[in-house]
Amino acid sequence: MPIDFSLTDEQKELQKLARRFAREQIAPVAAEYDAREEVPWQVVEKLHEVGLLNAIIPEEYGGLGLGMLEEVIIGEELAWGCMGIYTIPMASDLGITPILLAGSHEQKQRFFKRLTEKPALAAFALSEPGNGSDAAALRTRAVRDGEHYVLNGTKTWISNGGEAEVVVVFATFAPELKHKGVLALVVEKGTPGFKANKLHGKMGQRASGTYELVFEDCRVPAANLLGAEGDGFRIAMNTLNKTRIPVAAGSVGVARRALEEATKYAKEREAFGKPIAELQAIQFKLAEMSMGVETARAYTYYAAWLTDQGLPQAHAAAIAKAYASEMAFEAANQAIQIHGGYGYMHEYPVEKLLRDVKLNQIYEGTNEIQRLIIARHILSQ
Amino acid sequence: MKFVAIIRQVPDSESRLKIDGGKVDLSGATLILDQMDEYAVEEVIRLQEKHGGESVIVALGPERFEEAVRTALAMGTDRAVHLVQEGYLDPISQAQALAEVLREEAPDVVITGGQQADWDSQALGPAVAEALGWPVVAWTTALELEDGKAKAKHDLDEGAEVVRVGLPAVFTTQQGLNEPRYPTLPGIMKAKRKELKKVPVSAASKVEVLEQTIQERTRLNKVLDGTKDPQGAASELVRLLHEEAKVI
Ligand SMILES: Cc1cc2nc3c(=O)[nH]c(=O)nc-3n(C[C@H](O)[C@H](O)[C@H](O)COP(=O)(O)OP(=O)(O)OC[C@H]3O[C@@H](n4cnc5c(N)ncnc54)[C@H](O)[C@@H]3O)c2cc1C
Numbered sequence: 036m037p038i039d040f041s042l043t044d045e046q047k048e049l050q051k052l053a054r055r056f057a058r059e060q061i062a063p064v065a066a067e068y069d070a071r072e073e074v075p076w077q078v079v080e081k082l083h084e085v086g087l088l089n090a091i092i093p094e095e096y097g098g099l100g101l102g103m104l105e106e107v108i109i110g111e112e113l114a115w116g117c118m119g120i121y122t123i124p125m126a127s128d129l130g131i132t133p134i135l136l137a138g139s140h141e142q143k144q145r146f147f148k149r150l151t152e153k154p155a156l157a158a159f160a161l162s163e164p165g166n167g168s169d170a171a172a173l174r175t176r177a178v179r180d181g182e183h184y185v186l187n188g189t190k191t192w193i194s195n196g197g198e199a200e201v202v203v204v205f206a207t208f209a210p211e212l213k214h215k216g217v218l219a220l221v222v223e224k225g226t227p228g229f230k231a232n233k234l235h236g237k238m239g240q241r242a243s244g245t246y247e248l249v250f251e252d253c254r255v256p257a258a259n260l261l262g263a264e265g266d267g268f269r270i271a272m273n274t275l276n277k278t279r280i281p282v283a284a285g286s287v288g289v290a291r292r293a294l295e296e297a298t299k300y301a302k303e304r305e306a307f308g309k310p311i312a313e314l315q316a317i318q319f320k321l322a323e324m325s326m327g328v329e330t331a332r333a334y335t336y337y338a339a340w341l342t343d344q345g346l347p348q349a350h351a352a353a354i355a356k357a358y359a360s361e362m363a364f365e366a367a368n369q370a371i372q373i374h375g376g377y378g379y380m381h382e383y384p385v386e387k388l389l390r391d392v393k394l395n396q397i398y399e400g401t402n403e404i405q406r407l408i409i410a411r412h413i414l415s416q
Numbered sequence: 417m418k419f420v421a422i423i424r425q426v427p428d429s430e431s432r433l434k435i436d437g438g439k440v441d442l443s444g445a446t447l448i449l450d451q452m453d454e455y456a457v458e459e460v461i462r463l464q465e466k467h468g469g470e471s472v473i474v475a476l477g478p479e480r481f482e483e484a485v486r487t488a489l490a491m492g493t494d495r496a497v498h499l500v501q502e503g504y505l506d507p508i509s510q511a512q513a514l515a516e517v518l519r520e521e522a523p524d525v526v527i528t529g530g531q532q533a534d535w536d537s538q539a540l541g542p543a544v545a546e547a548l549g550w551p552v553v554a555w556t557t558a559l560e561l562e563d564g565k566a567k568a569k570h571d572l573d574e575g576a577e578v579v580r581v582g583l584p585a586v587f588t589t590q591q592g593l594n595e596p597r598y599p600t601l602p603g604i605m606k607a608k609r610k611e612l613k614k615v616p617v618s619a620a621s622k623v624e625v626l627e628q629t630i631q632e633r634t635r636l637n638k639v640l641d642g643t644k645d646p647q648g649a650a651s652e653l654v655r656l657l658h659e660e661a662k663v664i
């Protein structure tokens with residue numbers, strides 16, 4: 036009997052904790068921070084307090100060493116409360132993962148300590164104004180000068196970039212080598228020549244801080260190089276192959292919220308003398324949403340399981356991310372539809388679900404890029 | 417010193433309960449650590465943090481209670497004793513079974529929920545004190561230990577009272593006693609390794625439940641018109657909430 040869908044008692048407990056946290060600490064402040072376009076730092080502090088922040092850091096470095104399955108269980112719950120707020124710890128894990136994958140013992144000790152001893156975030160800086168999907172075309176330069184690298188260039192759309200204690204920055208030391216000329220450097224907050232400018236005017240996920248990072252003759256110790264020169268591109272891709280799975284989990288959380296809100300509303304709202312929940316047109320929408328939530332969750336768990344087993348998971352992560360984010364966008368869309376005119380207003384939580392989850396189709400590799408990965412996997416067999 | 421919290425597992429207040437064949441059907445309900453007992457768990461942890469010693473969870477109920485016991489351990493208590501009994505047991509019989517364990521454990525302080533969210537007997541705390549012959553302070557909102565005694569503030573019907581009692585003693589909780597902490601993730605991981613002793617019991621209930629029904633609340637549908645005299649309507653609302661609804 037090798038297949039088993041049950042969660043361990045511990046996983047059920049952490050699911051319960053994350054669910055309660057989302058209901059009591061995240062959902063009640065979500066609309067406010069969305070409107071103000073501000074990071075709810077007190078939520079970050081509380082996440083740290085209960086151990087839900089940066090929990091993928093191994094125990095020997097002060098974390099809890101959570102596996103991918105635990106991460107997606109937590110991710111679904113927190114995103115149910117607010118996808119934008121969930122992006123804060125999720126993008127921190129995105130910044131931690133390259134250090135996990137390629138950092139030396141000394142680097143892990145040095146950087147992870149700063150991320151576990153107090154509420155603190157990490158960030159991952161790959162995208163630039165001139166290139167996103169075509170990551171190997173990045174232009175930020177890293178020039179070796181004695182015991183340092185001198186960084187020059189601009190990164191953009193970097194989640195947590197301004198709050199982060201440590202930012203993993205991808206840069207080229209030899210543009211002519213294309214992806215083989217990329218390296219990954221850990222830049223610490225406050226390093227002279229490193230500036231973060233907050234970007235304003237986001238459609239959704241407005242509680243998560245998104246930044247432009249500017250490096251001007253920024254001297255970074257060579258001791259902060261992850262792996263070797265030329266490893267950077269591979270580190271970035273291996274990171275994203277893992278961290279897309281929590282994006283899928285967050286999408287499932289948003290879709291579940293959409294289904295719950297729509298169900299509640301449909302039972303209360305009356306048209307033509309009866310609750311609209313009694314109309315088959317509405318029932319079918321709810322059924323479609325439920326089909327999406329269940330299948331996307333099951334597949335996300337599968338991708339997480341592959342990761343925890345150490346099996347190849349790049350294609351599964353791509354399927355999970357693209358499928359779940361598209362399903363969730365449609366679920367949010369239908370939740371608005373079921374709410375009729377009210378669904379279009381801020382007063383109800385459903386229009387925010389749509390604005391928030393749109394980003395899940397774009398960041399950590401657009402869904403077109405996910406299809407490239409999936410197709411490459413099919414054709415390579 | 418030794419501090420004991422007696423806890424129970426109950427349906428979440430948001431759960432929809434069904435009656436099936438004259439009995440409450442819990443199959444669709446989310447079951448949680450009783451929120452009134454959560455104050456008790458928080459308080460024993462605080463007492464231990466302040467005075468040292470040991471914090472122990474004691475529970476009496478079916479096998480499924482283990483989940484709530486683990487939650488209490490994950491909040492930070494040291495170990496647990498679970499008296500496993502399936503089926504209904506009235507509070508007096510529960511108290512007698514619990515008293516045996518408590519006599520053995522010999523704690524200084526026992527705290528439990530002021531009322532139980534499921535059967536709402538409000539009797540468990542006083543009955544335990546009675547069975548042990550210890551003093552009881554009900555509806556406690558503040559608790560301090562000094563010189564081997566406890567000073568406690570507790571609610572009465574129309575006010576409050578500060579009392580001093582010798583230890584050991586039993587306290588029941590009231591909202592406001594403290595702000596219960598979340599079980600933490602490290603706490604959850606540690607809870608798995610903490611001692612949880614199971615003791616099978618098969619006490620006979622002195623009360624037999626024949627039929628259960630769910631209270632249906634009828635609404636008064638009273639609407640106040642605030643358009644003409646908003647101040648007057650507001651005072652009337654306050655008066656009704658205070659005098660008739662008795663919620664403020
Ligand atoms: C709020 C927010 C937060 C973000 N956080 C981070 C972060 O923390 N770190 C980080 O590094 N980046 C981050 N990003 C950047 C994000 O990952 C990129 O926006 C994304 O990778 C797309 O890149 P782009 O915007 O340059 O779009 P482009 O690459 O210019 O793509 C434009 C369109 O062309 C399509 N396209 C491009 N190439 C192909 C192809 N080969 N085949 C088919 N279609 C293609 C794309 O799918 C897309 O539809 C964030 C973005 C946003 C908006």
Ligand SMILES: Cc1cc2nc3c(=O)[nH]c(=O)nc-3n(C[C@H](O)[C@H](O)[C@H](O)COP(=O)(O)OP(=O)(O)OC[C@H]3O[C@@H](n4cnc5c(N)ncnc54)[C@H](O)[C@@H]3O)c2cc1C
Nearest residue numbers: 304305306307311314316317372373374375376377379380
């Ligand atoms: C920004 C905005 C501007 C507007 N401007 C105007 C305006 O200028 N003038 C004006 O009069 N109104 C206006 N409206 C109102 C708009 O026309 C209504 O919101 C719309 O008709 C839907 O009604 P409702 O919101 O009450 O939804 P409901 O009627 O409550 O419908 C809720 C859901 O149930 C579905 N449903 C209802 N009945 C059935 C059925 N029999 N079979 C299948 N599905 C059903 C609906 O399609 C919807 O998905 C505006 C609304 C907005 C948001």
